[in-house]
Amino acid sequence: MNVVRLTAPFAGWAMPIDEVPDPVFAERMMGDGIAIDPIEGVLRAPADATVIMVAPTRHAVTLKLANGAELLIHIGLETVALAGEGFAALVADGQAVKAGDPLIRFEMDEVAERAKSLVTPILIANEGYAVTALAAGTVAAGAPLFEVSAVGATQAAAPTSEDSASCEVVIPMANGVHARPAARIAAALKPFGAEVSFAAHGRTANARSTVAMLGLGLRHGDSLLILARGEDARAAVTTVAALIESGMGEAGEPPAPVAAVPAPRGATTAAPGFAVGTAFPFAIADIVVAEVGHGASAERTALEEALAAVRAGLAEAKDGKGAEIALAHQAIAEDPDLIAKAQELIAQGKSAGFAWRAATRAQIAAIEATGDRLLIERAADLKDIERQVIAAITGTAAAAPTLPEGAVLIADELLPSQFLALDPARLAAIVTARGGPTSHVAILAASAGVPMIVAAGDAVLGIQPDTAMIVDADAASLVVAPDEAALAEARQRVEKGRALHAVHVAAASELCRTADGSRIEIFANLAMPEEADRAVASGAEGCGLLRTEFLFLDRAEPPSEDEQAGIYADIARRLDGRPLILRTLDIGGDKPVSYLPMPAEENPALGQRGVRLSLARPDLLKTQFRAILRGVPAAQCRIMLPMVVDATECARARAVYDEALAETGLTAVPLGVMIETPAAAMLADTLAANADFLSIGTNDLTQYALAADRGNAATAAMIDGLHPAVLRLIAAAVDGARKHKRWIGTCGGMASEPLAAAILIGLGLDELSATPAAIPALKAVIRRLDIGECRTLATRALAASSAAEVRALAAQAIREAA
Ligand code: PEP
Ligand code: MG
Numbered sequence: 001m002n003v004v005r006l007t008a009p010f011a012g013w014a015m016p017i018d019e020v021p022d023p024v025f026a027e028r029m030m031g032d033g034i035a036i037d038p039i040e041g042v043l044r045a046p047a048d049a050t051v052i053m054v055a056p057t058r059h060a061v062t063l064k065l066a067n068g069a070e071l072l073i074h075i076g077l078e079t080v081a082l083a084g085e086g087f088a089a090l091v092a093d094g095q096a097v098k099a100g101d102p103l104i105r106f107e108m109d110e111v112a113e114r115a116k117s118l119v120t121p122i123l124i125a126n127e128g129y130a131v132t133a134l135a136a137g138t139v140a141a142g143a144p145l146f147e148v149s150a151v152g153a154t155q156a157a158a159p160t161s162e163d164s165a166s167c168e169v170v171i172p173m174a175n176g177v178h179a180r181p182a183a184r185i186a187a188a189l190k191p192f193g194a195e196v197s198f199a200a201h202g203r204t205a206n207a208r209s210t211v212a213m214l215g216l217g218l219r220h221g222d223s224l225l226i227l228a229r230g231e232d233a234r235a236a237v238t239t240v241a242a243l244i245e246s247g248m249g250e251a252g253e254p255p256a257p258v259a260a261v262p263a264p265r266g267a268t269t270a271a272p273g274f275a276v277g278t279a280f281p282f283a284i285a286d287i288v289v290a291e292v293g294h295g296a297s298a299e300r301t302a303l304e305e306a307l308a309a310v311r312a313g314l315a316e317a318k319d320g321k322g323a324e325i326a327l328a329h330q331a332i333a334e335d336p337d338l339i340a341k342a343q344e345l346i347a348q349g350k351s352a353g354f355a356w357r358a359a360t361r362a363q364i365a366a367i368e369a370t371g372d373r374l375l376i377e378r379a380a381d382l383k384d385i386e387r388q389v390i391a392a393i394t395g396t397a398a399a400a401p402t403l404p405e406g407a408v409l410i411a412d413e414l415l416p417s418q419f420l421a422l423d424p425a426r427l428a429a430i431v432t433a434r435g436g437p438t439s440h441v442a443i444l445a446a447s448a449g450v451p452m453i454v455a456a457g458d459a460v461l462g463i464q465p466d467t468a469m470i471v472d473a474d475a476a477s478l479v480v481a482p483d484e485a486a487l488a489e490a491r492q493r494v495e496k497g498r499a500l501h502a503v504h505v506a507a508a509s510e511l512c513r514t515a516d517g518s519r520i521e522i523f524a525n526l527a528m529p530e531e532a533d534r535a536v537a538s539g540a541e542g543c544g545l546l547r548t549e550f551l552f553l554d555r556a557e558p559p560s561e562d563e564q565a566g567i568y569a570d571i572a573r574r575l576d577g578r579p580l581i582l583r584t585l586d587i588g589g590d591k592p593v594s595y596l597p598m599p600a601e602e603n604p605a606l607g608q609r610g611v612r613l614s615l616a617r618p619d620l621l622k623t624q625f626r627a628i629l630r631g632v633p634a635a636q637c638r639i640m641l642p643m644v645v646d647a648t649e650c651a652r653a654r655a656v657y658d659e660a661l662a663e664t665g666l667t668a669v670p671l672g673v674m675i676e677t678p679a680a681a682m683l684a685d686t687l688a689a690n691a692d693f694l695s696i697g698t699n700d701l702t703q704y705a706l707a708a709d710r711g712n713a714a715t716a717a718m719i720d721g722l723h724p725a726v727l728r729l730i731a732a733a734v735d736g737a738r739k740h741k742r743w744i745g746t747c748g749g750m751a752s753e754p755l756a757a758a759i760l761i762g763l764g765l766d767e768l769s770a771t772p773a774a775i776p777a778l779k780a781v782i783r784r785l786d787i788g789e790c791r792t793l794a795t796r797a798l799a800a801s802s803a804a805e806v807r808a809l810a811a812q813a814i815r816e817a818a
Helices: 107-114 179-188 210-215 233-245 296-315 320-333 335-348 352-370 375-394 414-419 438-446 459-463 484-508 529-536 563-575 611-616 618-631 647-664 678-682 684-690 696-703 713-718 725-740 756-761 772-782 786-798 803-816
Strands: 005-009 012-016 032-038 042-044 049-054 060-063 072-074 088-090 102-104 120-124 129-133 138-139 144-150 162-169 193-200 202-208 223-229 266-270 276-280 407-411 427-431 452-454 467-472 476-480 521-526 545-547 580-582 637-641 669-677 693-696 744-745 769-772
Touching: 012 725, 032 129, 049 210, 060 210, 088 202, 107 427, 107 484, 120 129, 120 693, 138 335, 162 233, 162 276, 162 696, 179 210, 179 233, 193 233, 202 210, 202 276, 223 233, 223 414, 266 427, 266 438, 276 427, 276 484, 296 352, 320 375, 320 414, 335 352, 352 375, 375 414, 414 438, 414 563, 414 693, 427 467, 459 756, 467 484, 484 772, 521 772, 529 563, 529 647, 529 772, 545 563, 545 769, 563 580, 611 618, 611 647, 618 647, 637 647, 637 693, 647 669, 647 684, 669 678, 669 684, 669 725, 678 684, 678 696, 678 725, 684 693, 684 725, 693 725, 696 725, 725 786, 725 803, 756 769, 756 772, 756 786, 756 803, 769 772, 786 803
Parallel strands: 276 407, 407 427, 427 452, 521 545, 521 769, 545 580, 580 637, 637 669, 669 693, 693 744, 744 769
Antiparallel strands: 005 144, 012 032, 012 138, 032 120, 042 102, 049 060, 060 072, 072 120, 088 102, 129 144, 162 223, 193 202, 193 223, 266 452, 276 467, 467 476
């Protein structure tokens, strides 16, 4: 066979070999071929072949093709330095493989993080073969890649005499004779006619063949015998020995494994993402105000005019998250207590600015004294209005900085209005020393797609302007002033992330099925009407959780039935006929509202929250049921109750629902319950007998199962829905649902995690409801899964003893499905 056609060993981005960012490959010193920047972590055989050798560090493999060509596939660049970490060989030397057989599995993230690049050269390492590229740009695994044709091997010149020479050297290169030094040795021998071979570890190899040299597995400190025969044997040996002893720029001790960049203490992800940019410290001093006023009447007028101007500005925010936050800010600018306090100070002779600042600061101090994390995050809103009103009183123009391209904005804390004044297109990321992940500015950043880390500590305030930064908001970690290599790698990660996301988004609108055809519904969790558009564009097949409390928070009184009906109808329209599961009001506990004063509770998470509060205020519940029935077409509509413990609560809520139904005369819709308490999971069969469907809220289920507060930084590391205790509760809930042939889904944060998907599907869930941004990647992972393998994995996970063990099992299963 003269011509062998090779297929892509993994999906990714194919490029000509001369675009590989490494001259050894780009200048074809190793041979001709093509390169792929992979988007999956399993390398497969590109043709039927025999494995010549898997590198001892498992980052490269050589194959003998049917036409005698020797194929080298080198995963990533400078990956030899990882010393095998992150790579697993799936074949042995000498093994025959078929096209598509898995050869090497590698941890994409780990390798990408630690190596120079994931770009993988795929090339013919021996002479006498021509290569014709068949691919460029995006390639799927198994798609045609290039053809290799035998064109008559050119032999090294036969020795003209029997002169021989030898020399022993010790390998000084930190990573031994890996692909790059081997290529340089072979290139250095080109001018010589002598036959040169290497002997080490009891084996010999042709020093003109990179593949053969790699087969010796020469490591740092090994001794190597160079042997040559022929007229110029001596010169050849001297040249190669000198080249090796020079260390080829790689002399040194084998590198210690690279330590991961430590996350700043307490740093927390507020908006996900990964970015590269330059530091833009952003500090705003308080606007200076005089303490003494110019007469109470003039100061009162100044305050009233300033408040009116700020309210008018807020009223201009028309839609989106900005409008909802403006609504909350309106309430502050109209707050009677705050205004009364300021007026009181003005009456005592203080200036309007001084009085307003003193009034808001007193309020902020009172909030901070509560120690309530969520309330404290809301204090930023007060600071924002304080600043806006004082700016209006003093005529100080709002400071809207002009950001450089790719700015990493660093601030002590960022206020919502300051964020809204920035150009998000120029903002690479935000890092704040303080602040919390559920603050309004965090919501704004997430919605604008700007990665954000909060609570990074005061050290970040010392970062100098224009310092290069890598911000990994997903891991809540930062690299300040990275070296060129780290920067180049990070830029590549950004690019690759974009490309991968584009591939996933392109396929996201198709209904989700596992590789064996089992249908899994992928819905979205929504908390704002506008999110529905993004969810649909991201491939959501419905809404699995509408957190209706967004309508009830940050306002002075509850929304009317009409207002609710209008907004529910709007969301249903945006979903364009897709199912919409509306959760009734889930406030109390960690989501307090001002117009429903509740006595202070020692353990609010165990207090009057969710359906308990609704049953205590059936008037609110009935209004909500009526609004839902009126607003959402019955064919689309499902309603579910939060924080249920047993069927009694379900029956009481159903009685209120029946009244709403009778009063409106509208068509009945399914009424389900959330499984968020261990009690509900254990009683799922009796709940399923009384409810039309079940949906597991893994956020609360995890905190209650593991007795770990989901809002407490000290217990954050314990909160893991993949803990076997939580999984056993989920399994019990699925059993209960099945007993009554009920649909069961999940809508907690765990459903957004691709790693959890295989287990959740294996446990038997019909639906996963995720955050919209997670949907394309989630669908891409599920499409690779086999339902039988998911079930096996779930069984093993249920028998595990810790969350870490489950994570390892799940990671392995996802890798194998790649
Ligand atoms: C949950 O608890 O998993 C859930 C979806 O509800 P929330 O996060 O809104 O409490
Ligand atoms: Mg919940």
